[in-house]
Amino acid sequence: MSSHIVVFLPDGACLEVESGRTILEAANAAGVAIDSSCGGQRACGQCKVITSLGRPAGGPGDLLSREEVEQGIVLACQATVEEDLVVEVPLESQRGELRILMGRTEVTGAPGEADTPLGARLPVKMVSPEREREASDDERLLGPLKEATGDGFSELAIDLPALRALPEVARAGGWEVDALVGDFDGRGRVFGVEPARGRETYGLAVDVGTTTVVVHLIDLATQGFVEACATLNDQIAYGEDVISRIIHAQEHETGLAELQQAVRAAINRCVREIVEEHGVAREEIVGAACVGNTVMTHLLLGIDPAAIRRQPYVPALRRAPTLRAEEVGLEVHPRAPVYLAPCVSSYVGGDITAGVLATALGESPRLTLFIDMGTNGEMVMGNRDWLMCCSCSAGPAFEGSGVEYGMYATVGAIERLSYDPEGDAVEYMTIGEAKPRGICGSGLVDALAALLRAGVVDRAGRIDLGFPSRRVRVRNERPEFVFVWGEEVGRADDISLGEDGIQNLIRSKSAVYAGAETLLESLGLEAGQVEQILVAGAFGNYLDAESAVMIGLLPDVPLDRIRFVGNTAVSGARLAVLGRGARRRMEELAARMTNFELSVVPGYMDRYVSGLFLPHTDLGRFPSVAGLLEPSA
């Protein structure tokens, strides 16, 4: 039976599913929450989704209006997967309680027939010595395993610790055992031998970000999402960006070891939290895929990244061999395989390769601009025929760093916001519908756009102290705008956005916009020719396209071309855990991407400076925004 990749937007979650499964089954398995009060009985009509790539099978049924059918809307419980799909889940179909990024979902099954996962528990019936004398125990194990895995591995061998366990486990279990098999770049390794049907097996997908580490636990039996956990990367103690980390590694004798230990500690903290919550044993996690930018990849492996900072900016490695967990220091099965997503260059890393995989950009016929907004802003332009990538230092403002009430996109973060100057009223939504604790990236984009539209801030980002609103005030000698009054939500202080934060946001958005502009020009393209803009990043569960264009973060294209695709790094890591096809594809993609070095293009800096206005020095580039600003200009 064939299987296909399904990518869900804006979550960015992806998985492989068997032909014939419904999109709803796939969504449940992927941990994507789609509203369906009838439980998939084709009764409620809530599970409306749009497929933006690929065409699902199954009739529309009678729950959709003619307009909806014409718009390409299908019901997730009726539409079945017959080819690779990118499925967009509209906000109104997203299940509320599951829009918590770090939440928990039920594993409701519906696994696809995976190709070789990174690690697996395979039951083996060995031939007993009574039936076949001329063989050793390892041959009794490897023989049937080779048959079971078919062409899956170029070779299959057994690790010494597993070999040591084998004689006793095999005899105690009447020659039935479970073999833990890892995929080490096409070579199979039996890294554990355990009593048959003893335990669950899980995989880890790890997004090793400069600022934030995100870990997903995947149930390998169902391929379903179990739990996610995010935490700050402990390396922040040694500097906020990758450059300051490299300097720390260089200037302190134990710097490299400290940085390696710090990122391990962050990952392992998440792992411990997840496994404790779910009663999972460390040894039940039989594979981990880690994706990170090139510097994070170096530091996780304890490899000196010094050359990345020096002309001509070369990395020590781009593609690491699949390692053992104990070598990397991850607290999972010590001999489990750890796969690292391949990097393209010193500043375009495995997180981008994973993102290109997860968005299916490399297979798309449409000219696409993919932007991953992390502490660095990386982007990839291209389609199924060519891919060009570059990186710019955006800074972590959109991850909430450097902005007073900025925060990472987790429970309590304001992720959506609007301001009505008529009534001086702010409306907002928080992640998890919890009490507001701060503003995450998507909320900050909305906030800045709203203030600009209302005329509270001018195009230089200055707050107009004469603006007729009690929300505009000066605190600690700095002008700011209050979005949430503390007393209204039962907190001691007010949630506001001040001029310092605004300047950081402007620098970040300008770095990204200038990068996109430079890349486009180098390719002889104009923004209008881009057929879709996919924005990834861990700054929320959605991004308002209009706000993003309003502040000049994204080029002024028709808004329906802009789509937020979530944390594609961790989505790609999840795919890598589940199938070798995905791992191989990542390697092909990394090899296909042509690296474009922004820093050597003289015009980049000029463009960056021109972008330090809202939306831009040159309003002609933003005609749709210019129209909105005119009344207040």
Add this chain to the structure above:
Amino acid sequence: MSSHIVVFLPDGACLEVESGRTILEAANAAGVAIDSSCGGQRACGQCKVITSLGRPAGGPGDLLSREEVEQGIVLACQATVEEDLVVEVPLESQRGELRILMGRTEVTGAPGEADTPLGARLPVKMVSPEREREASDDERLLGPLKEATGDGFSELAIDLPALRALPEVARAGGWEVDALVGDFDGRGRVFGVEPARGRETYGLAVDVGTTTVVVHLIDLATQGFVEACATLNDQIAYGEDVISRIIHAQEHETGLAELQQAVRAAINRCVREIVEEHGVAREEIVGAACVGNTVMTHLLLGIDPAAIRRQPYVPALRRAPTLRAEEVGLEVHPRAPVYLAPCVSSYVGGDITAGVLATALGESPRLTLFIDMGTNGEMVMGNRDWLMCCSCSAGPAFEGSGVEYGMYATVGAIERLSYDPEGDAVEYMTIGEAKPRGICGSGLVDALAALLRAGVVDRAGRIDLGFPSRRVRVRNERPEFVFVWGEEVGRADDISLGEDGIQNLIRSKSAVYAGAETLLESLGLEAGQVEQILVAGAFGNYLDAESAVMIGLLPDVPLDRIRFVGNTAVSGARLAVLGRGARRRMEELAARMTNFELSVVPGYMDRYVSGLFLPHTDLGRFPSVAGLLEPSA
């Protein structure tokens, strides 16, 4: 340039040499000591050797008599290697001082063009980032390495510790480095990166015997022998034979770990002794091949051998993957490859596979019986078309254990002995021409044969107390025969052979002979059809064929068919260190050998009992001996 295998007998040393090298150059490289006072100038005529398989090139010169030329004798300094050769070095051509088994030879070079050795130091010129920007450090290393190793490896990857060292070593050395590359069953692994041309590299060949561990250090640059060391296997503290070791592992909770630690300790003691003597660093040893019987192989790897002792006698493994030294616990470069010779069955191990490789038995057109006399006596019958093998419990008497003045074949051991009853005189030679300390296996065979021939012992092994010699006496109520008077050589006690020792020797020889007889009969063959008998073992530097037949250890065949081939286990291990061709051949040989289980043949026990006489109950089987015994019968 093509290369060929040369095997030297009786040493059993083997190596691959380039076409055109002289046999003397090959012998020097192999550490085989051939007399040559002119130093290979074709002047002294001392280096006479016989090729028993293959034909060397080069004319006979004028230093040999017509008779010698007709007998197939050539001068080692003139004869060149143009095909695979088995070279016999007659006693009179062996260089005296080097007949010390544990001696030291100069490495005089003349390496062959080896195929992929187990470990190697390969110089690499990397392309600098200034010349080529789009590559990571590991790619700069692996690219040229792949070119240099050609088809040598199915894939080539770099270990994490080597990757960590690479950025600094490469830049410090101006992009010239040495890569330590190991062969892991066809996969290349860079396990070290060091400054260019920094150090020597060595390999280890280890014979893991039940009683004795022998370690050879090989210079990988010249492929020459550097040093050997032997020591008792510390496992002896847990029992003398493999069965008692298995029982110890079963009956004590820490038994398996103790046994593993014991054999590691013995090997590492030898390694330390050798490296200290030669100023070699542990990290300079970049590969080790270990050969041992099946139980020793299990215990070295810490794998429970319990099933070997139970019906149906199956091993946990026969062919281990190539491991890391740190996994096995060998004190060489911690990530260096450790190759283990493949075993055939529970009682025919890697030492026998190595022996079959070293003797080229599997390529011989002649019907051959190969007997390896260790603590177990294993034998292989066959030729290039078929191979049959079996094992019998010979016990360690011929290694000197269980015989009061018996000793291992090392300096001071009487290895050759004769007794003249006329003058009541004993003549003997010791290893290293040192003061006699005891009698090793070959000397014990001579001793028992001499006593039988002289009528001192009868066919039941009893000493005739009425024999007219002052050497016959009773000590501690046991009859014995004194070979060396202590006062004559300056030692406190006399060196003698008593009836207990004789009975142990008789049991050992009978086990071996009965095994050979049973194997022959099962094949429908008679002893007279065997074209050559090769005897291996660590019991001396030679074995007197006449004595061996006299006591009924070997079948009564024409004496020129019997040849002593020394420690073929360690010779095979040396070949395995030097070339993958040898390693692959071992695996083919192990697969080709059909195991014959003596214990399930009802006749074996009867034959063993019939053999508990000298030479045998049935004198008709030993016509040549019967003639000699008649006068005293």
